[in-house]
Amino acid sequence: MFHNTPAACDHRSVNASAPRPAARRRRTDAKRNEDALLEAAASVFAASGVDAPVREVAAAAGVGVATLYRHFPTRSDLVVAVYRHQVDACADAGPALLASEASPFAAILRWVHLYVDFLGTKHGLARVWEGDPDGFTALHRLIVDRLVPVLTDMLAEARASAEVVAPITAYQLIRAVGDLVAFNPPDPQYDVRRIVTLLVSGLRQQQPHP
Amino acid sequence: MFHNTPAACDHRSVNASAPRPAARRRRTDAKRNEDALLEAAASVFAASGVDAPVREVAAAAGVGVATLYRHFPTRSDLVVAVYRHQVDACADAGPALLASEASPFAAILRWVHLYVDFLGTKHGLARVWEGDPDGFTALHRLIVDRLVPVLTDMLAEARASAEVVAPITAYQLIRAVGDLVAFNPPDPQYDVRRIVTLLVSGLRQQQPHP
DNA sequence: CTAAGATACGGAACACGGTTCCGCTAGACA
DNA sequence: TGTCTAGCGGAACCGTGTTCCGTATCTTAG
Known part of the structure:
Protein backbone atom coordinates (compact mmCIF):
# COMPACT_ATOMS: atom_id res chain seq x y z
CA MET A 1 0.00 0.00 0.00
CA PHE A 2 2.65 2.60 0.76
CA HIS A 3 3.10 3.09 4.44
CA ASN A 4 6.78 3.74 4.52
CA THR A 5 6.06 7.25 5.58
CA PRO A 6 8.10 8.07 8.62
CA ALA A 7 5.70 10.93 9.15
CA ALA A 8 8.25 12.84 11.12
CA CYS A 9 11.80 11.96 10.29
CA ASP A 10 14.05 11.02 13.12
CA HIS A 11 15.78 14.10 14.38
CA ARG A 12 17.04 12.54 17.57
CA SER A 13 20.68 13.23 18.34
CA VAL A 14 21.36 15.86 15.78
CA ASN A 15 23.48 17.46 18.45
CA ALA A 16 26.45 18.96 16.70
CA SER A 17 29.16 18.54 19.36
CA ALA A 18 28.28 15.47 21.43
CA PRO A 19 29.53 12.11 20.23
CA ARG A 20 26.11 10.59 20.25
CA PRO A 21 25.94 7.06 21.66
CA ALA A 22 24.68 5.23 18.63
CA ALA A 23 21.02 6.18 18.76
CA ARG A 24 18.59 3.46 19.55
CA ARG A 25 16.68 1.67 16.88
CA ARG A 26 13.05 2.51 16.46
CA ARG A 27 10.88 0.18 18.48
CA PHE A 72 0.09 11.55 13.42
CA PRO A 73 0.06 14.72 15.46
CA THR A 74 -3.15 15.87 13.91
CA ARG A 75 -6.11 14.45 12.06
CA SER A 76 -5.01 15.87 8.80
CA ASP A 77 -1.55 14.37 9.08
CA LEU A 78 -3.18 10.99 9.14
CA VAL A 79 -5.26 11.79 6.12
CA VAL A 80 -2.23 12.97 4.24
CA ALA A 81 -0.28 9.86 5.10
CA VAL A 82 -3.10 7.71 3.84
CA TYR A 83 -3.48 9.51 0.55
CA ARG A 84 0.04 10.60 -0.21
CA HIS A 85 0.70 7.98 -2.83
CA GLN A 86 -2.48 8.84 -4.67
CA VAL A 87 -1.40 12.45 -4.81
CA ASP A 88 1.91 11.29 -6.17
CA ALA A 89 0.21 9.26 -8.85
CA CYS A 90 -1.81 12.29 -9.83
CA ALA A 91 1.32 14.41 -10.04
CA ASP A 92 3.01 11.86 -12.24
CA ALA A 93 0.08 11.77 -14.60
CA GLY A 94 0.60 15.41 -15.57
CA PRO A 95 3.62 15.11 -17.84
CA ALA A 96 2.25 11.86 -19.21
CA LEU A 97 -0.98 13.49 -20.31
CA LEU A 98 0.89 16.39 -21.79
CA ALA A 99 2.68 13.90 -23.98
CA SER A 100 -0.28 11.72 -24.87
CA GLU A 101 -3.14 14.14 -25.36
CA ALA A 102 -3.88 16.00 -28.53
CA SER A 103 -3.31 19.42 -27.03
CA PRO A 104 -2.13 20.97 -23.77
CA PHE A 105 -5.65 22.11 -23.07
CA ALA A 106 -7.01 18.61 -23.49
CA ALA A 107 -4.29 17.39 -21.17
CA ILE A 108 -5.24 19.93 -18.54
CA LEU A 109 -8.87 19.00 -18.77
CA ARG A 110 -8.14 15.33 -18.30
CA TRP A 111 -5.67 15.95 -15.56
CA VAL A 112 -8.09 18.10 -13.62
CA HIS A 113 -10.65 15.35 -13.87
CA LEU A 114 -8.14 12.92 -12.52
CA TYR A 115 -7.77 15.23 -9.58
CA VAL A 116 -11.52 15.48 -9.22
CA ASP A 117 -11.80 11.71 -9.15
CA PHE A 118 -9.16 11.55 -6.50
CA LEU A 119 -10.92 14.04 -4.28
CA GLY A 120 -14.34 12.78 -5.14
CA THR A 121 -13.86 9.23 -4.02
CA LYS A 122 -13.32 10.38 -0.50
CA HIS A 123 -16.27 12.38 0.69
CA GLY A 124 -15.36 15.33 2.73
CA LEU A 125 -11.69 15.34 1.94
CA ALA A 126 -12.06 19.06 1.74
CA ARG A 127 -12.96 19.40 5.34
CA VAL A 128 -9.33 18.69 5.94
CA TRP A 129 -8.35 21.26 3.40
CA GLU A 130 -10.39 24.02 4.93
CA GLY A 131 -9.73 23.50 8.58
CA ASP A 132 -6.50 25.41 8.27
CA PRO A 133 -6.16 28.19 10.78
CA ASP A 134 -3.35 30.08 9.13
CA GLY A 135 -3.62 28.63 5.71
CA PHE A 136 -1.82 25.36 6.04
CA THR A 137 -3.12 21.99 6.79
CA ALA A 138 -0.78 19.16 6.02
CA LEU A 139 -2.97 18.28 3.08
CA HIS A 140 -2.97 21.79 1.78
CA ARG A 141 0.79 21.79 1.86
CA LEU A 142 1.09 18.40 0.20
CA ILE A 143 -1.15 19.40 -2.63
CA VAL A 144 0.55 22.70 -3.11
CA ASP A 145 3.96 21.07 -3.11
CA ARG A 146 3.20 18.20 -5.42
CA LEU A 147 0.39 19.29 -7.66
CA VAL A 148 0.79 22.99 -8.23
CA PRO A 149 4.13 22.64 -10.04
CA VAL A 150 2.67 20.01 -12.32
CA LEU A 151 -0.30 22.10 -13.28
CA THR A 152 1.87 25.17 -13.61
CA ASP A 153 3.84 23.44 -16.34
CA MET A 154 0.73 22.32 -18.11
CA LEU A 155 -0.74 25.80 -18.03
CA ALA A 156 2.48 27.28 -19.34
CA GLU A 157 2.42 24.96 -22.28
CA ALA A 158 -1.23 25.67 -22.97
CA ARG A 159 -0.50 29.37 -22.88
CA ALA A 160 2.38 28.96 -25.27
CA SER A 161 -0.05 27.47 -27.74
CA ALA A 162 -2.55 30.23 -26.95
CA GLU A 163 -5.22 27.75 -25.93
CA VAL A 164 -5.37 29.27 -22.50
CA VAL A 165 -5.65 33.00 -22.13
CA ALA A 166 -7.20 33.63 -18.71
CA PRO A 167 -4.69 34.91 -16.14
CA ILE A 168 -5.23 32.22 -13.57
CA THR A 169 -2.49 30.53 -11.59
CA ALA A 170 -2.24 26.81 -11.02
CA TYR A 171 -2.75 27.37 -7.33
CA GLN A 172 -5.96 29.23 -7.90
CA LEU A 173 -7.28 26.62 -10.23
CA ILE A 174 -6.43 23.69 -7.99
CA ARG A 175 -7.90 25.35 -5.02
CA ALA A 176 -11.06 26.20 -6.89
CA VAL A 177 -11.47 22.65 -8.06
CA GLY A 178 -10.93 21.46 -4.52
CA ASP A 179 -13.67 23.77 -3.30
CA LEU A 180 -16.01 22.59 -6.00
CA VAL A 181 -15.55 18.95 -5.25
CA ALA A 182 -15.36 19.47 -1.55
CA PHE A 183 -18.79 18.69 -0.26
CA ASN A 184 -20.43 16.78 -2.91
CA PRO A 185 -21.78 13.35 -2.37
CA PRO A 186 -22.87 11.93 -5.70
CA ASP A 187 -26.04 13.82 -6.61
CA PRO A 188 -27.99 13.47 -9.85
CA GLN A 189 -29.03 17.13 -9.61
CA TYR A 190 -25.46 18.26 -9.46
CA ASP A 191 -22.70 16.70 -11.44
CA VAL A 192 -19.41 18.05 -10.22
CA ARG A 193 -17.54 16.94 -13.29
CA ARG A 194 -19.70 19.09 -15.47
CA ILE A 195 -19.07 22.13 -13.34
CA VAL A 196 -15.37 21.53 -13.27
CA THR A 197 -15.39 21.28 -17.02
CA LEU A 198 -17.20 24.59 -17.11
CA LEU A 199 -14.53 26.15 -14.94
CA VAL A 200 -11.69 24.79 -17.00
CA SER A 201 -13.24 25.83 -20.25
CA GLY A 202 -13.30 29.37 -18.92
CA LEU A 203 -9.54 29.31 -19.32
CA ARG A 204 -9.97 29.76 -23.05
CA GLN A 205 -11.91 32.99 -22.60
CA GLN A 206 -10.53 36.43 -22.32
CA GLN A 207 -11.71 37.49 -18.87
CA PRO A 208 -14.27 40.30 -18.60
CA HIS A 209 -13.17 42.92 -16.14
CA PRO A 210 -15.51 42.94 -13.14
CA MET B 1 -36.21 43.20 9.34
CA PHE B 2 -38.51 40.25 8.72
CA HIS B 3 -38.97 38.31 11.91
CA ASN B 4 -42.55 37.45 11.52
CA THR B 5 -41.50 33.85 11.31
CA PRO B 6 -43.52 31.99 13.89
CA ALA B 7 -40.85 29.31 13.63
CA ALA B 8 -43.50 26.71 14.20
CA CYS B 9 -46.92 27.94 13.44
CA ASP B 10 -49.41 27.71 16.20
CA HIS B 11 -51.21 24.43 15.95
CA ARG B 12 -52.90 24.74 19.30
CA SER B 13 -56.58 24.05 19.13
CA VAL B 14 -56.81 22.90 15.56
CA ASN B 15 -59.37 20.50 16.84
CA ALA B 16 -61.99 20.26 14.11
CA SER B 17 -65.10 20.01 16.26
CA ALA B 18 -64.36 22.00 19.41
CA PRO B 19 -65.29 25.72 19.37
CA ARG B 20 -61.82 26.84 20.42
CA PRO B 21 -61.68 29.38 23.23
CA ALA B 22 -60.01 32.30 21.49
CA ALA B 23 -56.34 31.25 21.66
CA ARG B 24 -54.03 33.31 23.82
CA ARG B 25 -51.97 36.08 22.41
CA ARG B 26 -48.30 35.49 21.99
CA ARG B 27 -46.36 36.58 25.03
CA PHE B 72 -34.87 28.77 15.96
CA PRO B 73 -34.99 25.00 16.19
CA THR B 74 -31.60 24.65 14.61
CA ARG B 75 -28.52 26.69 14.01
CA SER B 76 -29.20 27.09 10.36
CA ASP B 77 -32.70 28.36 10.96
CA LEU B 78 -31.17 31.21 12.86
CA VAL B 79 -28.76 31.93 10.06
CA VAL B 80 -31.54 31.95 7.54
CA ALA B 81 -33.64 34.29 9.61
CA VAL B 82 -30.73 36.69 9.88
CA TYR B 83 -29.93 36.74 6.21
CA ARG B 84 -33.31 36.30 4.61
CA HIS B 85 -33.74 39.91 3.64
CA GLN B 86 -30.31 40.00 2.05
CA VAL B 87 -31.23 37.02 -0.05
CA ASP B 88 -34.38 38.81 -1.04
CA ALA B 89 -32.41 41.85 -2.07
CA CYS B 90 -30.18 39.69 -4.18
CA ALA B 91 -33.16 38.09 -5.84
CA ASP B 92 -34.65 41.47 -6.63
CA ALA B 93 -31.42 42.64 -8.20
CA GLY B 94 -31.68 40.05 -10.97
CA PRO B 95 -34.40 41.57 -13.13
CA ALA B 96 -33.00 45.01 -12.44
CA LEU B 97 -29.60 44.07 -13.81
CA LEU B 98 -31.15 42.38 -16.78
CA ALA B 99 -32.72 45.72 -17.61
CA SER B 100 -29.75 47.92 -16.87
CA GLU B 101 -26.77 46.01 -18.15
CA ALA B 102 -25.58 46.02 -21.73
CA SER B 103 -26.21 42.31 -22.25
CA PRO B 104 -27.74 39.36 -20.43
CA PHE B 105 -24.29 37.90 -19.96
CA ALA B 106 -23.02 41.08 -18.37
CA ALA B 107 -26.06 41.04 -16.11
CA ILE B 108 -25.36 37.48 -15.07
CA LEU B 109 -21.77 38.28 -14.32
CA ARG B 110 -22.68 41.20 -12.14
CA TRP B 111 -25.46 39.36 -10.43
CA VAL B 112 -23.23 36.45 -9.59
CA HIS B 113 -20.75 38.84 -8.08
CA LEU B 114 -23.50 40.32 -5.99
CA TYR B 115 -24.17 36.85 -4.73
CA VAL B 116 -20.49 36.32 -4.08
CA ASP B 117 -20.35 39.50 -2.07
CA PHE B 118 -23.32 38.38 -0.07
CA LEU B 119 -21.77 35.04 0.76
CA GLY B 120 -18.30 36.44 1.09
CA THR B 121 -19.03 38.96 3.78
CA LYS B 122 -19.99 36.19 6.11
CA HIS B 123 -17.13 33.77 6.44
CA GLY B 124 -18.18 30.22 6.56
CA LEU B 125 -21.75 30.73 5.46
CA ALA B 126 -21.21 27.61 3.48
CA ARG B 127 -20.79 25.46 6.48
CA VAL B 128 -24.48 25.89 6.89
CA TRP B 129 -25.02 24.97 3.30
CA GLU B 130 -23.08 21.78 3.48
CA GLY B 131 -24.27 20.37 6.75
CA ASP B 132 -27.32 19.01 5.03
CA PRO B 133 -27.89 15.34 5.68
CA ASP B 134 -30.36 14.66 2.93
CA GLY B 135 -29.78 17.70 0.86
CA PHE B 136 -31.70 20.40 2.65
CA THR B 137 -30.59 22.85 5.19
CA ALA B 138 -32.92 25.73 5.72
CA LEU B 139 -30.45 27.95 3.93
CA HIS B 140 -30.15 25.58 1.04
CA ARG B 141 -33.87 25.66 0.63
CA LEU B 142 -34.10 29.43 0.90
CA ILE B 143 -31.49 29.94 -1.75
CA VAL B 144 -32.97 27.40 -4.06
CA ASP B 145 -36.42 28.90 -3.67
CA ARG B 146 -35.48 32.52 -4.08
CA LEU B 147 -32.36 32.66 -6.19
CA VAL B 148 -32.56 29.78 -8.61
CA PRO B 149 -35.65 31.11 -10.42
CA VAL B 150 -34.01 34.49 -10.83
CA LEU B 151 -30.85 33.07 -12.32
CA THR B 152 -32.85 30.69 -14.45
CA ASP B 153 -34.52 33.62 -16.14
CA MET B 154 -31.26 35.39 -16.66
CA LEU B 155 -29.67 32.32 -18.19
CA ALA B 156 -32.65 31.82 -20.49
CA GLU B 157 -32.29 35.33 -21.79
CA ALA B 158 -28.56 34.95 -22.27
CA ARG B 159 -29.14 31.75 -24.17
CA ALA B 160 -31.70 33.40 -26.35
CA SER B 161 -29.06 35.88 -27.40
CA ALA B 162 -26.57 33.02 -27.82
CA GLU B 163 -24.15 34.53 -25.35
CA VAL B 164 -24.39 31.47 -23.16
CA VAL B 165 -24.02 28.08 -24.74
CA ALA B 166 -22.90 25.74 -21.96
CA PRO B 167 -25.68 23.40 -20.78
CA ILE B 168 -25.58 24.38 -17.13
CA THR B 169 -28.58 24.92 -14.92
CA ALA B 170 -29.05 27.82 -12.57
CA TYR B 171 -29.01 25.45 -9.65
CA GLN B 172 -25.68 24.02 -10.69
CA LEU B 173 -24.16 27.42 -11.15
CA ILE B 174 -25.40 28.81 -7.88
CA ARG B 175 -24.25 25.81 -6.01
CA ALA B 176 -20.86 25.93 -7.64
CA VAL B 177 -20.43 29.57 -6.76
CA GLY B 178 -21.44 28.78 -3.22
CA ASP B 179 -18.80 26.09 -2.99
CA LEU B 180 -16.18 28.40 -4.40
CA VAL B 181 -16.86 31.15 -1.95
CA ALA B 182 -17.50 28.81 0.89
CA PHE B 183 -14.29 28.69 2.82
CA ASN B 184 -12.37 31.62 1.74
CA PRO B 185 -11.22 34.23 4.11
CA PRO B 186 -9.77 37.13 2.17
CA ASP B 187 -6.45 35.87 0.82
CA PRO B 188 -4.12 37.76 -1.50
CA GLN B 189 -3.02 34.45 -3.05
CA TYR B 190 -6.53 33.53 -3.93
CA ASP B 191 -9.07 35.99 -5.16
CA VAL B 192 -12.44 34.33 -5.23
CA ARG B 193 -13.93 36.93 -7.52
CA ARG B 194 -11.44 36.12 -10.19
CA ILE B 195 -12.23 32.44 -10.01
CA VAL B 196 -15.93 33.05 -10.12
CA THR B 197 -15.45 35.17 -13.18
CA LEU B 198 -13.52 32.32 -14.72
CA LEU B 199 -16.38 29.98 -14.00
CA VAL B 200 -18.98 32.29 -15.42
CA SER B 201 -17.00 33.00 -18.53
CA GLY B 202 -16.97 29.28 -19.17
CA LEU B 203 -20.66 29.67 -19.98
CA ARG B 204 -19.73 31.18 -23.32
CA GLN B 205 -17.77 28.11 -24.35
CA GLN B 206 -19.05 25.07 -26.07
CA GLN B 207 -18.29 22.35 -23.52
CA PRO B 208 -15.69 19.72 -24.40
CA HIS B 209 -17.05 16.26 -23.83
CA PRO B 210 -15.14 14.60 -20.95
C1' DC C 1 20.41 -13.56 30.41
C1' DT C 2 19.31 -9.70 32.99
C1' DA C 3 18.39 -5.26 34.45
C1' DA C 4 18.16 -0.29 33.50
C1' DG C 5 15.95 3.16 31.28
C1' DA C 6 14.24 5.21 27.28
C1' DT C 7 10.31 4.71 24.34
C1' DA C 8 5.70 3.96 23.36
C1' DC C 9 1.23 2.71 24.99
C1' DG C 10 -3.79 2.94 26.72
C1' DG C 11 -7.49 5.20 28.09
C1' DA C 12 -9.26 8.64 31.12
C1' DA C 13 -9.66 13.54 31.09
C1' DC C 14 -10.23 18.01 28.98
C1' DA C 15 -12.09 21.64 25.86
C1' DC C 16 -15.64 22.88 23.03
C1' DG C 17 -19.34 22.46 19.90
C1' DG C 18 -24.76 21.61 19.10
C1' DT C 19 -28.94 20.17 21.25
C1' DT C 20 -32.20 18.67 24.93
C1' DC C 21 -34.31 18.49 29.59
C1' DC C 22 -36.64 20.18 33.41
C1' DG C 23 -37.95 22.96 37.39
C1' DC C 24 -39.44 27.48 37.75
C1' DT C 25 -40.77 32.40 36.29
C1' DA C 26 -43.70 35.64 34.75
C1' DG C 27 -47.12 37.12 31.19
C1' DA C 28 -52.19 36.59 29.70
C1' DC C 29 -56.67 36.29 30.84
C1' DA C 30 -60.64 36.11 33.90
C1' DT D 1 -55.74 39.35 41.93
C1' DG D 2 -55.31 34.57 41.13
C1' DT D 3 -54.71 30.69 37.91
C1' DC D 4 -52.57 28.51 34.44
C1' DT D 5 -49.44 27.76 30.99
C1' DA D 6 -46.12 29.66 27.46
C1' DG D 7 -41.77 30.62 27.84
C1' DC D 8 -37.43 30.88 30.30
C1' DG D 9 -32.48 29.77 32.10
C1' DG D 10 -28.85 27.07 32.41
C1' DA D 11 -27.22 22.62 33.67
C1' DA D 12 -26.73 18.26 31.42
C1' DC D 13 -25.94 15.25 27.46
C1' DC D 14 -23.60 13.65 23.48
C1' DG D 15 -20.01 13.54 20.16
C1' DT D 16 -15.98 15.74 18.43
C1' DG D 17 -10.51 16.54 18.47
C1' DT D 18 -6.62 16.64 21.53
C1' DT D 19 -3.66 16.13 25.78
C1' DC D 20 -1.95 13.97 30.12
C1' DC D 21 0.08 10.66 32.81
C1' DG D 22 0.89 6.28 35.01
C1' DT D 23 2.34 1.96 33.15
C1' DA D 24 4.02 -1.67 30.03
C1' DT D 25 7.38 -3.02 26.76
C1' DC D 26 11.27 -3.01 23.81
C1' DT D 27 16.32 -2.07 23.23
C1' DT D 28 20.69 -2.37 24.67
C1' DA D 29 24.70 -2.48 27.79
C1' DG D 30 26.83 -5.50 30.86
Missing part, protein backbone atom coordinates in the same frame (compact mmCIF):
# COMPACT_ATOMS: atom_id res chain seq x y z
CA THR A 28 9.34 -2.53 16.41
CA ASP A 29 5.90 -2.19 17.95
CA ALA A 30 5.97 1.46 17.01
CA LYS A 31 6.45 0.61 13.38
CA ARG A 32 3.86 -2.11 13.59
CA ASN A 33 1.33 0.25 15.09
CA GLU A 34 1.96 2.91 12.52
CA ASP A 35 1.32 0.41 9.77
CA ALA A 36 -1.79 -0.86 11.47
CA LEU A 37 -3.04 2.70 11.82
CA LEU A 38 -2.51 3.51 8.19
CA GLU A 39 -4.24 0.37 7.09
CA ALA A 40 -7.12 0.92 9.48
CA ALA A 41 -7.43 4.55 8.48
CA ALA A 42 -7.52 3.66 4.81
CA SER A 43 -10.34 1.23 5.31
CA VAL A 44 -12.28 3.34 7.77
CA PHE A 45 -11.99 6.38 5.52
CA ALA A 46 -13.14 4.33 2.60
CA ALA A 47 -16.14 3.08 4.54
CA SER A 48 -17.19 6.15 6.49
CA GLY A 49 -15.53 9.05 4.75
CA VAL A 50 -12.59 11.12 5.84
CA ASP A 51 -14.62 12.58 8.64
CA ALA A 52 -14.66 9.35 10.53
CA PRO A 53 -13.79 9.96 14.19
CA VAL A 54 -10.19 9.37 15.15
CA ARG A 55 -11.33 7.03 17.88
CA GLU A 56 -12.86 4.81 15.28
CA VAL A 57 -9.60 4.61 13.40
CA ALA A 58 -7.70 3.90 16.57
CA ALA A 59 -10.13 1.17 17.52
CA ALA A 60 -9.96 -0.39 14.09
CA ALA A 61 -6.20 -0.48 14.42
CA GLY A 62 -6.48 -2.02 17.86
CA VAL A 63 -4.65 0.89 19.41
CA GLY A 64 -5.29 3.75 21.83
CA VAL A 65 -5.93 7.26 20.61
CA ALA A 66 -2.71 8.53 22.11
CA THR A 67 -0.81 6.14 19.92
CA LEU A 68 -2.56 7.47 16.89
CA TYR A 69 -1.71 10.99 17.93
CA ARG A 70 1.93 10.19 18.53
CA HIS A 71 2.32 8.95 15.00
CA THR B 28 -44.66 39.92 24.61
CA ASP B 29 -41.36 38.79 26.05
CA ALA B 30 -41.28 36.02 23.48
CA LYS B 31 -41.44 38.53 20.67
CA ARG B 32 -38.92 40.73 22.42
CA ASN B 33 -36.51 37.85 22.81
CA GLU B 34 -36.82 36.81 19.22
CA ASP B 35 -35.96 40.29 18.11
CA ALA B 36 -33.06 40.47 20.52
CA LEU B 37 -31.79 37.17 19.22
CA LEU B 38 -31.91 38.25 15.61
CA GLU B 39 -30.14 41.46 16.40
CA ALA B 40 -27.52 39.73 18.48
CA ALA B 41 -27.02 37.03 15.88
CA ALA B 42 -26.53 39.59 13.15
CA SER B 43 -23.86 41.39 15.07
CA VAL B 44 -22.14 38.28 16.36
CA PHE B 45 -22.12 36.73 12.91
CA ALA B 46 -20.68 39.92 11.50
CA ALA B 47 -17.96 39.95 14.11
CA SER B 48 -17.05 36.29 14.44
CA GLY B 49 -18.44 34.67 11.33
CA VAL B 50 -21.43 32.43 10.95
CA ASP B 51 -19.66 29.70 12.84
CA ALA B 52 -19.91 31.59 16.07
CA PRO B 53 -21.15 29.30 18.84
CA VAL B 54 -24.86 29.48 19.58
CA ARG B 55 -24.06 30.13 23.21
CA GLU B 56 -22.31 33.29 22.19
CA VAL B 57 -25.36 34.52 20.33
CA ALA B 58 -27.62 33.65 23.23
CA ALA B 59 -25.34 35.47 25.63
CA ALA B 60 -25.20 38.54 23.39
CA ALA B 61 -28.98 38.59 23.34
CA GLY B 62 -29.09 38.18 27.09
CA VAL B 63 -31.10 34.97 26.93
CA GLY B 64 -30.51 31.30 27.60
CA VAL B 65 -29.71 28.80 24.88
CA ALA B 66 -33.04 27.08 25.26
CA THR B 67 -34.75 30.31 24.33
CA LEU B 68 -32.68 30.54 21.23
CA TYR B 69 -33.56 26.99 20.34
CA ARG B 70 -37.24 27.49 20.88
CA HIS B 71 -37.30 30.33 18.39
